[in-house]
Structures are given as structure tokens and as C-alpha cells.
Amino acid sequence: MILCIDCGNTNTVFSIWNGDAFIATWRTASDHRQTADQYYTWLSTLMSLKGIQADISEVIISSTVPRVVFNLRVLCDRYFNCRPLVVGKPDCHLPVAPRVDQGTTVGPDRLVNTVAGYDRHGGDLIVVDFGTATTFDVVDHDGAYIGGVIAPGVNTSLEALHMAAAALPHVDVTKPQTAIGTNTVACIQSGIYWGYVGLVEGIVRQIRQERDRPMSVIATGGLAPLFDQGTDIFDSVEEDLTMHGLVLINRYNRDLTTA
Numbered sequence: 001m002i003l004c005i006d007c008g009n010t011n012t013v014f015s016i017w018n019g020d021a022f023i024a025t026w027r028t029a030s031d032h033r034q035t036a037d038q039y040y041t042w043l044s045t046l047m048s049l050k051g052i053q054a055d056i057s058e059v060i061i062s063s064t065v066p067r068v069v070f071n072l073r074v075l076c077d078r079y080f081n082c083r084p085l086v087v088g089k090p091d092c093h094l095p096v097a098p099r100v101d102q103g104t105t106v107g108p109d110r111l112v113n114t115v116a117g118y119d120r121h122g123g124d125l126i127v128v129d130f131g132t133a134t135t136f137d138v139v140d141h142d143g144a145y146i147g148g149v150i151a152p153g154v155n156t157s158l159e160a161l162h163m164a165a166a167a168l169p170h171v172d173v174t175k176p177q178t179a180i181g182t183n184t185v186a187c188i189q190s191g192i193y194w195g196y197v198g199l200v201e202g203i204v205r206q207i208r209q210e211r212d213r214p215m216s217v218i219a220t221g222g223l224a225p226l227f228d229q230g231t232d233i234f235d236s237v238e239e240d241l242t243m244h245g246l247v248l249i250n251r252y253n254r255d256l257t258t259a
């Protein structure tokens with residue numbers, strides 16, 4: 001079985017691929033202080049609760065938090081007796097190289113989303129990922145990542161507003177029925193929700209204008225389904241997109257070494 005790990009700035013998601021399907025997915029807060037032993041205790045408990053035998057033979061990691069990778073490597077070495085494939089490292093190959101400014105490091109999550117999106121939809125694609133940051137990845141006709149957009153994430157913006165304004169509480173993001181809020185919480189929720197709907201629609205419009213061709217738009221990340229309710233800009237919402245990309249990249253690299 002393959003263990004796929006997607007570490008974002010807020011959450012780290014572990015999924016187990018049995019060769020045909022993901023048989024389990026678990027989430028923990030991203031924290032570089034979490035040790036290999038802590039990961040394993042947590043993971044093995046959840047696995048035994050689901051009755052999953054621990055025959056993990058391969059691990060692939062995408063991490064937007066570089067410091068987390070060290071302990072994840074120790075986890076693989078100590079408990080799964082394998083060397084993980086880490087997206088973005090020189091020994092992890094991608095089907096198509098990104099075309100960006102020389103010296104730029106593209107977030108591994110964005111590279112993985114590109115591979116997954118291209119596999120499912122073909123080229124000329126925009127992938128919107130609602131994470132700690134809201135990112136837009138532009139995928140060329142041949143599957144290359146050619147750049148995109150990084151905007152503050154929905155919860156990141158809410159937190160910044162709460163921190164900066166003495167009288168504004170922390171609120172949870174939901175879809176308000178109306179744009180006009182009649183109390184403070186409703187006003188903030190409207191600003192965030194309809195503000196992000198406008199941000200996504202505006203950026204997609206701008207990208208399409210620059211590319212001057214039809215482009216599909218797919219959304220992923222924890223908050224994608226909520227925002228999908230307020231716009232018809234998305235052709236699909238795919239919560240498993242990053243995990244799907246990790247499986248593809250793992251297979252691609254395995255095929256290269258056995259070829």
C-alpha cells in the first residue's frame with residue numbers, strides 16, 4: 001500500500017492507497033514539532049480502528065512546510081522501512097516540467113494539483129485551491145504548470161481582520177443568504193464570502209483574457225464546496241485532487257526506475 005501525505009500550512013492529510021482506491025484518509029494539524037513517533041502512534045491507532053494492516057511499502061510526500069519533512073522522513077525510515085518520494089526534490093520527477101522564472105520554487109502542492117488536474121481534464125486548465133492561501137495554478141495545453149496566482153486564504157483573511165480590528169470578533173466562514181449584513185458577524189461573513197466569490201470570478205476572468213482560449217476551472221481544498229454554492233465558475237469540485245496527483249507522481253517515478 002502507498003501512504004500519500006499532503007502537508008499544507010494548516011493541515012496535514014494522510015491517505016492510504018491500496019492500488020485501486022483510497023481506503024482511508026486522516027487529518028492532523030501541521031506542526032514541525034510533531035515527531036516520527038507521534039505520527040506513528042496516531043496513524044497506527046487509526047489504522048487498527050479501521051482494521052487496516054500496516055503493510056505500507058511506499059510513501060510520497062508533498063509539503064508546503066519544509067521543516068515538517070524531516071520528521072516525516074524519520075517516520076518512513078523507522079516504521080515503514082522505506083525512503084519517501086518528496087515532491088519538489090531533485091529525485092522526484094514530474095511528467096512535465098514547470099515553465100516559470102529561473103530560480104523560482106513552485107509550491108509542491110501546486111505541482112501535484114497540476115499533474116492531477118491535467119490527468120483528469122487535459123490542458124488549458126485553472127486549478128483553484130482553497131487552503132491557507134487561495135492559489136490558482138494555470139496548466140498549459142501540454143500539462144505544464146506555467147504560473148498562477150497566490151491570494152490570502154479565506155481563514156487567513158478572517159484571522160487577519162480579527163487581529164487588526166479591536167471590535168471585530170473571530171467568525172466562522174459560512175454562506176450568508178444576503179450581501180447586506182444586519183449585525184457585525186453577518187457583515188464580516190458577507191465580506192469574506194461574497195468577497196472571495198468575487199475574487200475567484202475576477203481572477204479567472206483575467207486569466208482567461210490573458211490566455212485568450214477556453215479554460216476549464218476546477219476547485220479543491222476544504223472550503224471549495226462552500227464557495228461552489230455561491231458561483232457557477234467551477235466546472236467541478238474535487239476534494240481528492242491532491243491525493244490523486246500524489247498517486248500519479250508516485251506511479252510515474254516507479255515506472256521510470258523499473259523501465
Ligand SMILES: Nc1ncnc2c1ncn2[C@@H]1O[C@H](COP(=O)(O)OP(=O)(O)O)[C@@H](O)[C@H]1O
Pocket residue numbers: 007008009010011012030130131132133153155156221222223
Ligand atoms: N470543511 C471545512 N469547513 C470549514 N473550514 C475548513 C474545512 N476544511 C478546511 N477548512 C479550513 O480551511 C483552511 C484551509 O484548510 P486546508 O485546505 O487544510 O489548508 P492547507 O492545505 O493550507 O493546510 C483551514 O483554515 C481549515 O481550518
Ligand SMILES: CC(C)(COP(=O)(O)O)[C@@H](O)C(=O)NCCC(=O)O
Pocket residue numbers: 007008009010064105106107108109110130131132133134135150153
Ligand atoms: C502558496 C502556498 C503557500 C500554498 O500553500 P497552502 O495554502 O496549501 O498551505 C504554497 O504553495 C507555497 O509555499 N508556494 C511557494 C511559492 C509558489 O508556489 O510560487
Ligand SMILES: [K+]
Pocket residue numbers: 008109129131132221
Ligand atoms: K493545499
